Amino acid sequence: MNEFWDNLKRFPRFLFSVIIGFFLTTFYTIFELLKEKNKRLTISSIMIIIILIIIIILRRMLGIN
Template sequence: MTKFWNNINKFPRFLFSVIIGFFLTTFYTIFELLKEENKRLIIGIIIIIFISIITMILRQMLGIK
């Protein structure tokens, strides 16, 4: 039974490392693309469009004008 509780105690550390690993892997490719001058503008425009679309969708869903 102590093995079980040891595994349960290790789970938050495992979950944290998986989440951090996901974000590091995802953002590493974006940072590599940002090193090139011409791709920096394209990625900036894509991020701005993405944020504005999400904002418009949330405003319509929540009824905010």
């Protein structure tokens, strides 16, 4: 039973490292693509469109005008 509680205590650290690893691997590829001048405009516009879509969806879901 002690092993269960030890694993449960380690879970937040594991979850934090998984989240950090996800963001590092995701943003590393985006930053590598941004180094090339011809892809910079395309990646930037795609990111802006995605952010705007998320904002619109959240506003409609939450009923914010």
